[in-house]
Amino acid sequence: VPVTYVCEYAWVAGSTARDVRIDVDEGGRIVAVEPGVTAPAGARRLPGLTMPGLANAHSHAFHRALRGRTHAGRGTFWTWRERMYALAAALDPEMYHALATATFAEMALAGITCVGEFHYLHHAPGGQRYADPNEMGRRLLAAAAEAGIRITLLDTLYLVSTVDGKPLEGPQLRFGDGDLDGWWERWRGLSGAGHARIGAAAHSIRAVPADVLPEFAGRVGDLPAHVHLSEQRAENEACLARYGRTPTQVFDDAGLLTPNVTAVHATHVSDEDRTALGDRGVSVCFCPTTERDLADGIGPARALVDAGSPLCVGTDSNAVIDILDEARAVELNERLRDERRGHFEVGELIDAATHNGHMSLGWPDAGVLAVGARADLVSVRLDTVRAAGHDNPAAAAVFAATAADVTDVIVDGRPIVADGRHLLIPDVPRALAEAITKAWK
Numbered sequence: 001v002p003v004t005y006v007c008e009y010a011w012v013a014g015s016t017a018r019d020v021r022i023d024v025d026e027g028g029r030i031v032a033v034e035p036g037v038t039a040p041a042g043a044r045r046l047p048g049l050t051m052p053g054l055a056n057a058h059s060h061a062f063h064r065a066l067r068g069r070t071h072a073g074r075g076t077f078w079t080w081r082e083r084m085y086a087l088a089a090a091l092d093p094e095m096y097h098a099l100a101t102a103t104f105a106e107m108a109l110a111g112i113t114c115v116g117e118f119h120y121l122h123h124a125p126g127g128q129r130y131a132d133p134n135e136m137g138r139r140l141l142a143a144a145a146e147a148g149i150r151i152t153l154l155d156t157l158y159l160v161s162t163v164d165g166k167p168l169e170g171p172q173l174r175f176g177d178g179d180l181d182g183w184w185e186r187w188r189g190l191s192g193a194g195h196a197r198i199g200a201a202a203h204s205i206r207a208v209p210a211d212v213l214p215e216f217a218g219r220v221g222d223l224p225a226h227v228h229l230s231e232q233r234a235e236n237e238a239c240l241a242r243y244g245r246t247p248t249q250v251f252d253d254a255g256l257l258t259p260n261v262t263a264v265h266a267t268h269v270s271d272e273d274r275t276a277l278g279d280r281g282v283s284v285c286f287c288p289t290t291e292r293d294l295a296d297g298i299g300p301a302r303a304l305v306d307a308g309s310p311l312c313v314g315t316d317s318n319a320v321i322d323i324l325d326e327a328r329a330v331e332l333n334e335r336l337r338d339e340r341r342g343h344f345e346v347g348e349l350i351d352a353a354t355h356n357g358h359m360s361l362g363w364p365d366a367g368v369l370a371v372g373a374r375a376d377l378v379s380v381r382l383d384t385v386r387a388a389g390h391d392n393p394a395a396a397a398v399f400a401a402t403a404a405d406v407t408d409v410i411v412d413g414r415p416i417v418a419d420g421r422h423l424l425i426p427d428v429p430r431a432l433a434e435a436i437t438k439a440w441k
């Protein structure tokens with residue numbers, strides 16, 4: 001049955017409109033967008049600012065179990081890494097399924113309608129294959145369906161543990177497929193569905209030797225493909241020492257820099273790297289809440305966008321799940337570094353959080369409130385303590401509201417969150433607590 005929504009405010013064609021009627025057809029598409037209406041009888045009212053669906057372009061769902069658990073003492077990088085590997089060693093398919101479902105449900109509550117899951121925890125402990133070698137990947141696809149969101153599974157090639165080609169060991173054995181053909185054969189066993197697309201990833205220049213990258217680029221063709229790029233200085237230094245090239249240059253030499261590719265982080269890139277990324281139309285995905293948690297540094301977001309790279313954002317380690325926070329942090333981090341305000345317009349940050357992320361994940365018909373687009377609607381209340389008194393709904397949503405102010409989420413025309421409650425998973429905090437407790441037993 002077609003449904004009519006009337007939004008108090010909505011983000012339409014790059015600006016805020018008032019009293020916006022949005023008609024959604026049975027197929028979950030937007031068929032009419034009309035500002036300035038009086039609500040017809042039977043219309044459903046959406047309070048606050050209704051935005052297009054938020055895209056989380058970079059996630060490792062299982063890292064959600066690390067939240068708040070990596071700060072013992074002063075919480076060094078090694079505290080984090082040691083706990084991450086302990087967790088990676090412990091998860092089995094059942095545990096992972098429960099943890100991912102709860103994590104994706106938390107994302108839905110935060111207004112995320114689509115997640116890019118950068119998936120590398122493939123195999124059983126010791127690296128043995130499950131009976132279905134894509135057991136873990138299928139669990140992630142099922143988890144997204146159960147949480148009511150779309151997913152692009154970025155199945156990840158992960159072959160070695162250092163830039164110098166040291167073999168995988170310990171928990172890392174679960175990540176590896178031996179070689180490119182092993183990965184590709186497994187990858188071909190994955191298939192998408194209505195809510196799911198299958199993309200690819202090369203973990204990083206640390207985990208994939210340069211001589212494998214051209215063949216990787218050839219196989220992935222125009223699929224959505226993601227790479228971690230220059231997240232920390234040590235990675236750049238090791239890459240320069242081994243190849244005499246920056247990670248960006250190594251990827252470029254391999255023919256991997258194309259418009260369907262997204263470089264995640266791009267924190268420590270040179271001027272030449274930025275020009276190459278921009279000229280090739282490579283998207284960049286910033287993950288500021290994780291980058292600050294891991295002390296990665298502040299990437300040159302404005303300069304990358306000016307060079308030609310579309311910007312999107314992701315929650316990465318899920319230390320925080322709040323795309324509004326990620327978007328605002330892009331601007332606020334630039335201010336901290338430059339001691340100057342005013343790098344991004346609010347509309348650019350909204351594009352990063354919505355349409356650009358969907359483009360990066362291979363859903364070009366999502367992330368806008370427009371006729372023909374997927375009906376992903378996310379309402380952010382602006383009468384809570386955080387935003388009350390605002391004079392600009394879009395600025396209030398991006399710079400004052402948080403994920404806690406998201407009250408209604410509709411994915412492909414289907415209500416998933418209403419009045420701040422998940423309609424498929426009644427007690428998301430409890431689901432998270434149970435899954436995380438089990439993972440650490």
Ligand SMILES: [Zn+2]
Nearest residue numbers: 060118228316
């Ligand atoms: Zn990551």
